[in-house]
Structure formats: structure tokens, C-alpha cells
Amino acid sequence: MRHFIEELNELQNKLLEMAGLVESAIHKSILALVDRDEDKAQEVLRNEARINQMEIEIDDLAVVLMARHQPMARDLRFLTAAIKINSDLERMGDLAVNIVERALSLMRQPSVKPLIDIPHMAKLVESMVRKSLDCFVKREPELAREVLLSDDAVDDLRDGIYEELTRFMEKDSSTVSRSLDLIFVARNLERIADHATNIAEDVLFLVQGVDVRHHAEAREALH
Amino acid sequence: MRHFIEELNELQNKLLEMAGLVESAIHKSILALVDRDEDKAQEVLRNEARINQMEIEIDDLAVVLMARHQPMARDLRFLTAAIKINSDLERMGDLAVNIVERALSLMRQPSVKPLIDIPHMAKLVESMVRKSLDCFVKREPELAREVLLSDDAVDDLRDGIYEELTRFMEKDSSTVSRSLDLIFVARNLERIADHATNIAEDVLFLVQGVDVRHHAEAREALH
Numbered sequence: 001m002r003h004f005i006e007e008l009n010e011l012q013n014k015l016l017e018m019a020g021l022v023e024s025a026i027h028k029s030i031l032a033l034v035d036r037d038e039d040k041a042q043e044v045l046r047n048e049a050r051i052n053q054m055e056i057e058i059d060d061l062a063v064v065l066m067a068r069h070q071p072m073a074r075d076l077r078f079l080t081a082a083i084k085i086n087s088d089l090e091r092m093g094d095l096a097v098n099i100v101e102r103a104l105s106l107m108r109q110p111s112v113k114p115l116i117d118i119p120h121m122a123k124l125v126e127s128m129v130r131k132s133l134d135c136f137v138k139r140e141p142e143l144a145r146e147v148l149l150s151d152d153a154v155d156d157l158r159d160g161i162y163e164e165l166t167r168f169m170e171k172d173s174s175t176v177s178r179s180l181d182l183i184f185v186a187r188n189l190e191r192i193a194d195h196a197t198n199i200a201e202d203v204l205f206l207v208q209g210v211d212v213r214h215h216a217e218a219r220e221a222l223h
Numbered sequence: 224m225r226h227f228i229e230e231l232n233e234l235q236n237k238l239l240e241m242a243g244l245v246e247s248a249i250h251k252s253i254l255a256l257v258d259r260d261e262d263k264a265q266e267v268l269r270n271e272a273r274i275n276q277m278e279i280e281i282d283d284l285a286v287v288l289m290a291r292h293q294p295m296a297r298d299l300r301f302l303t304a305a306i307k308i309n310s311d312l313e314r315m316g317d318l319a320v321n322i323v324e325r326a327l328s329l330m331r332q333p334s335v336k337p338l339i340d341i342p343h344m345a346k347l348v349e350s351m352v353r354k355s356l357d358c359f360v361k362r363e364p365e366l367a368r369e370v371l372l373s374d375d376a377v378d379d380l381r382d383g384i385y386e387e388l389t390r391f392m393e394k395d396s397s398t399v400s401r402s403l404d405l406i407f408v409a410r411n412l413e414r415i416a417d418h419a420t421n422i423a424e425d426v427l428f429l430v431q432g433v434d435v436r437h438h439a440e441a442r443e444a445l446h
Contacts (some may be wrong), residue, residue, distance in 0.1 A: 060327045066289070070288055076286065076290050077286070080286060080306065085311070087310075153265065162403075170396045170397075173393045173394070173396050174393075176392045177389055180389065180406070187410075
């Protein structure tokens with residue numbers, strides 16, 4: 001039987017591999033949207049099965065390690081965090097697929113407006129995802145706090161995008177269906193940011209034993 | 224130290240208490256929408272803190288039980304299922320709050336259309352939530368399969384609702400903002416159904432050791 005620490009490293013590496021696949025899916029989904037690039041869209045759809053497969057492998061590995069090593073305290077917290085982060089990553093992958101479906105529908109129609117806000121929002125969300133995984137690997141609470149702070153900025157961007165697109169639909173009813181597609185893209189990006197925030201909260205709990213979920217006061221204190 | 228089985232029962236009872244709060248939040252959120260009942264809406268908002276608090280208590284209890292009893296195989300699977308179900312329930316609670324926010328916005332404006340499809344969809348979703356918890360308590364795979372089957376019906380209802388509301392917006396631009404609110408209500412109901420489906424899949428894994436996530440073939444075989 002290999003050493004437990006080696007196996008925990010293997011688990012972490014698998015999570016990082018999965019995170020890499022998910023980050024690339026998110027990035028490509030936005031390229032597919034902005035550049036009307038059907039190849040990119042198809043790449044995301046093809047990679048979904050691999051992400052789903054990895055979720056199962058990582059879950060299985062975490063449960064096997066729990067059963068085999070009966071870990072205490074810190075290692076147990078790490079394993080439960082890994083299970084939650086795994087689930088958050090898989091859902092981000094699903095959300096990238098949702099974005100691709102909207103992108104495919106939109107690339108067959110004339111564009112409603114130049115896309116500026118959505119790529120801007122996507123860039124912020126991608127950096128949140130990267131930081132949330134970085135802070136997991138480096139056990140770096142400062143990065144986790146940056147993720148929590150960015151979540152508010154993402155919500156503001158989403159509000160702006162909704163308002164603009166609502167005005168488009170009101171002014172010109174022929175844009176309704178395409179504007180709705182863009183609203184759902186923004187909504188999916190916002191949900192990806194929520195999952196990055198979940199990961200950052202799990203890392204803060206793992207590193208500091210502080211539970212920041214639902215504690216507005218504790219989150220305020222981080223600002 | 225109390226007997227482990229007693230403590231596992233306590234954990235299950237806490238999960239059921241939480242499920243009761245969440246089911247009532249979903250039910251009231253739809254009543255608030257359909258009856259334009261602001262009191263019901265406020266009840267849901269007031270109960271959110273309690274649901275969030277219970278999520279933390281249940282997570283903590285599950286982790287303490289893992290650490291204290293070092294459970295093997297079946298009990299370990301139960302504890303990891305409990306952690307996942309807990310997270311799904313808390314998110315359903317958030318989604319009920321989202322519905323309430325749309326209901327509060329809509330009750331201040333004239334209605335777009337008589338609400339028939341959304342209450343119909345809500346009824347189906349509520350029954351999925353109840354069954355998913357029932358199948359967890361009774362370890363009854365048949366109920367879990369019913370939940371998986373209902374998920375497709377929910378998606379069909381959602382598609383119908385989207386199409387109708389898109390037509391409303393295209394025909395009369397003054398309905399755009401209110402129709403969007405209703406579209407988001409349907410979207411939130413669909414996501415509640417997704418969480419109930421997650422729970423049913425976790426229960427099937429717990430009971431049968433069969434992993435039905437992402438396995439289209441396995442799911443087909445259940446039909």
C-alpha cells in the first residue's frame with residue numbers, strides 16, 4: 001500500500017487535471033460565442049464526457065481513501081473538501097455546455113449587439129475559477145478572499161447586462177429570442193462564479209477552520 | 224459516547240427536518256407568486272437563515288461522525304450521501320428565495336397571463352423533492368427511478384413555458400420585464416428538479432452501489 005500522503009497528492013493532481021479541463025471548457029465556450037466558432041463549440045461538447053468521467057473517478061478515489069486510511073481531522077477535512085470541489089467543478093463544466101448551446105443557437109442568426117460586457121464578465125469569472133483552485137493548491141487564504149470579493153463585481157456586471165438586454169427586447173421585439181440567449185449566457189457565467197465562490201469558502205474552512213458560508217458578518221470582516 | 228446507529232439516526236432526522244423547511248419554502252414561494260401573497264413571500268425570506276444554519280449543523284455533524292467512528296463501506300457511503308444531499312437541499316432553499324424575489328417584483332405589476340403552467344410545473348417539482356427524500360429514508364430505489372423519470376417531464380414543461388413567454392414578449396414589448404421574471408421562475412423550478420434528481424442518483428448509489436450519474440445507458444435501462 002502506498003503512503004497516504006502520496007495518495008492525497010494523486011487526488012489533488014486529479015482535481016487539478018479536472019480543473020484544467022473545466023477552465024478550458026469555460027474559455028472555449030466564450031470564444032465560441034464571441035467568434036461564432038462552431039469548432040470551439042464542438043470541442044466543448046466532446047470534452048464533457050471526459051469531465052463527467054473524471055468526477056466519478058475523483059469521488060471514488062476520495063471515498064476509497066477515507067475507507068482505507070480512516071483519516072482524522074485535517075486529512076478528513078481535505079477529503080470532504082475534495083468531494084465538494086469535485087462536484088463544483090463538474091457543474092461548472094455543465095454550465096460551459098449550456099453556454100455553448102446558446103452560442104450555437106446565436107451563431108446561426110444576425111448578432112443583436114457587439115459583445116463587450118459578456119467577454120468582460122467571462123474574463124473576471126475565469127480568473128475567479130483559476131484563483132479558487134490556486135488557493136486550494138497553495139492553501140493561500142488571501143486568494144480565497146479575492147475570489148469572495150470578485151463575486152459582488154460579477155453580480156453588478158450581470159445586472160448591467162440584464163438591463164441592457166431588457167431594453168433591447170423592449171425596443172425591438174425581433175431581438176427577444178437572441179437577447180434571451182445572451183441573458184442565459186450571463187446567468188450561466190454568474191453560476192460559474194458562484195461555484196468558484198463555493199470552492200474559495202471550502203478552502204477557507206480547510207485552511208483556517210473558519211466557516212464563512214452564510215456568515216455575512218464574517219464575510220464583511222474579510223473585506 | 225452514544226451508539227453510532229443512534230447518531231446516524233439523528234443525522235437523518237436533521238436532514239429530514241431541513242428537507243421539511245425547504246419543501247415548505249418551495250411551496251410558499253409558488254403560493255406567493257400565484258396568490259400575490261406578500262406575507263407568504265416574507266415567510267420564505269425569514270426562514271432562509273434557519274435553512275442556512277441547518278446546513279452548517281448537518282455538515283459539522285457528518286464530519287464529526289466520520290472522524291469519531293471511522294466508519295467503513297456502507298456507513299461511510301451514507302455519510303458522504305448525507306453531505307451531498309445537505310448541499311442540494313440548501314441550494315433548493317436558495318432557489319425558492321430566488322422565486323420569491325421574482326414573485327415580489329411581479330405582485331407590484333399587472334399580471335401578464337393567468338398562471339397555469341407554472342403551478343403545474345411546481346406541483347411536479349414538489350413531488351420530485353418529496354420522493355427524493357422519501358427514497359433516501361426508505362432506501363427505496365423504485366421511488367428514486369420515478370424521480371429520474373419526472374426530470375424529463377419537467378424539462379418539457381419548461382420548454383413550453385419558455386416558448387409561450389417568448390411569444391408574449393415578441394407580441395407586446397411592454398411584457399418583457401414581467402415575462403422575464405416568469406421565465407426565471409420556471410428556470411429556478413427546473414434547477415430545484417435537478418437537485419432532486421441529484422439526490423435520487425445519490426440514493427441509488429447508496430442503495431445499489433450503482434453510479435447512474437452521466438450514464439445515459441444506465442438511465443435508459445431504468446425507463
